[in-house]
Amino acid sequence: MSISAPLPDWTREKKTKGKYEPGKFLLASIRRYQKLKLLGVVGHVLSKSAVLQHRFWSAVCGADIPINSQIGGGLMIPHPNGIVIHPEAVIGSNCLIMQQVTIGTAGNGTGTPIIEDNVDIGAGAKILGGIRIGSHARIGANAVVLKDVPEGTTAVGIPAEIKSCTGQDLRLRHV
Numbered sequence: 001m002s003i004s005a006p007l008p009d010w011t012r013e014k015k016t017k018g019k020y021e022p023g024k025f026l027l028a029s030i031r032r033y034q035k036l037k038l039l040g041v042v043g044h045v046l047s048k049s050a051v052l053q054h055r056f057w058s059a060v061c062g063a064d065i066p067i068n069s070q071i072g073g074g075l076m077i078p079h080p081n082g083i084v085i086h087p088e089a090v091i092g093s094n095c096l097i098m099q100q101v102t103i104g105t106a107g108n109g110t111g112t113p114i115i116e117d118n119v120d121i122g123a124g125a126k127i128l129g130g131i132r133i134g135s136h137a138r139i140g141a142n143a144v145v146l147k148d149v150p151e152g153t154t155a156v157g158i159p160a161e162i163k164s165c166t167g168q169d170l171r172l173r174h175v
């Protein structure tokens with residue numbers, strides 16, 4: 001995770017007073033659970049309420065983001081419906097995940113994705129298998145990403161290909 005911001009920007013997860021933002025409530029339940037689990041027996045008991053909160057907001061959002069997810073701070077999920085994340089996937093700091101995104105296995109035993117920092121993932125994208133999405137990469141809407149995406153590049157299509165800009169020219173090569 002080389003060129004990314006070293007610190008998560010927690011303001012991205014902060015709730016806005018008076019605004020209905022179910023994705024932020026869902027994330028808050030995950031953060032609360034993971035903090036409480038570090039506090040020994042008392043934290044373990046208190047974490048039960050975070051589990052209930054997580055179940056409630058998961059149902060409201062129609063999202064499957066496991067409570068033990070490895071997600072760096074500063075995640076944004078402005079439209080959380082349909083987001084599915086495998087419990088073993090790793091997501092860096094300050095990422096953006098739009099609706100209907102799946103981050104999981106490809107069903108071929110290669111494992112689960114590692115998403116580095118500051119990655120934006122467009123609506124409906126599927127990121128599958130033991131691949132790495134480099135920091136500051138962008139994944140286009142509805143892309144199916146099956147291979148590594150280098151940092152700072154944009155991947156679009158099915159299967160996803162890299163589109164990179166050099167001045168006015170777009171260079172297209174296979175991921």
Ligand SMILES: CC(=O)SCCNC(=O)CCNC(=O)[C@H](O)C(C)(C)COP(=O)(O)OP(=O)(O)OC[C@H]1O[C@@H](n2cnc3c(N)ncnc32)[C@H](O)[C@@H]1OP(=O)(O)O
Binds near residue numbers: 079122123140156170
């Ligand atoms: C309620 C709401 O609004 S929720 C918001 C939902 N929106 C999203 O999720 C946005 C996701 N963003 C995208 O998919 C964007 O198109 C990006 C980030 C991939 C690329 O954006 P830009 O850098 O502006 O690229 P640009 O639009 O100039 O397109 C460049 C090329 O990629 C192609 N392209 C762009 N997006 C996609 C895509 N999702 N799938 C396939 N091809 C695409 C374009 O057709 C163009 O191809 P060409 O050079 O052959 O003509």
